Amino acid sequence: MSARVTKYEQVMTSIRQKILSGEYFVGSQLPSEPQLQKQYGVSRVTIRLAVDGLVKDGLVERVQGKGSFVQRPQRVSRLVRESSVESFSKVALASGFHPQTKVLKVERVVATAALQSKFNVDVTGLLHTVRLRFLDQDPIFLENNYYPLPRFATLGDYDLNGSLYEIFREHFGITSLDSDDTTLSVVTADVETAKLLQRSVGFPLFSMKTEIFDQNKKIVQYGEQLIVSDRYQFKI
Template identity: 40%
Template sequence: MLDANNTIPLYLQMKELVKKDILDREYSSGEQLPTEPELCEKYGVSRITVRKAVEELCKEGFLVKKQGKGTFVRPKKIQRKIEHLMSFTQACQNNGMEPSTSVLKREFVQLEPRLAEEFHLRPRLPMIMIQRLRKADGIPVMLENNYYPREDFTFLMEESLDGSLYQLLEDKYHVMIESSRDSYLDVVKADAEQARVLELGCGEPLFCMTAKIFDSRDRLVHVGVEYIVCERYRFGLVDYYKTR
């Protein structure tokens, strides 16, 4: 409980209580915080005290304000080494999070000239485009756009793709993912559609990861363009030691 006679200001006392509630998961990752009046009633303080406590928690990275929506518990970030070829499912599991997937698009297309040039492939190459929304603990993290050569992967049009696609390819079709090439990481601003799907504000930063993925026979499996929410994902760099 808050103590008005304590030398520690009320807003700092409240900050510590809310922080404890977050760490104890009374407020879960990504959850919206109660409204100001509700917080005033719960902690028995004024709106000014609530605002100062929330501001401190935002500075410390426990909360995040979203314009027009409210204040939310900052989602836990998925962490992975940037050198590793790792599926989203595996990355979630390594971070103690529950992955889930929704298929948004699955269609026959011809590879756009822009992507063909970027990946050094033949323009208008017949492909299967699969777009999936990837979530961790129910929170949108990644919008995944993968292009598979139509000639080799037509079977994907009939498969359930709500789990690990790499695991499906390995277990059922004996396609062993082996390597990635021409991989790049950029930062872009979310357009209106990306913002809607990823539940962000338009213009918020996204990692954009592009790569070509090959199997153990050195066959192209897919080219990928992934849009990843920056505030929900963290890439680690490879440790480097100077040789003497």
């Protein structure tokens, strides 16, 4: 069973790359299952599982009696069964989207008792950043992050419109990030959040709270994120 799963993942990855590179362009029809079976030298079941995965990811649409067609992706997926932290920009690009970021706030705040409990070190305060993340100009991710001071006192000096993980690596000596404590729930958008995310009041949102640590098990950030449920999906 494990060998078949591995093979189907290889086939799915190969087809996905051909879609993202434009070899299979949006609106085009994928080769038939027998053609793909011959091309990859695998069983028809393996091909069907691979295409099923692409359908679930929103990259392919099956049309009854006609075949499978490449469609413009609608959602970005994130794995939640692993502790390693994935960059939003990297995941978005790998899914065929153009990610963008808008910084809404960078401020120093006092560590309340509730926030202080999230950090396993004494802090003089916290750097609080609020960023709005986009997929192809559609706002989908409202990001609230808190960073312990004085360690991250200079974080606000860098361009926070780009990848935070690149800044961590280049300027703070952080080579890897892990999250051992993530809580995921569903909430509804209030008036302010609905306006920022361009959804209706009461729209269902994923609420993700997570603590992120560096390679030395030192806390880097505590985050509270609100994510629209129609453009983002979590894989368990």
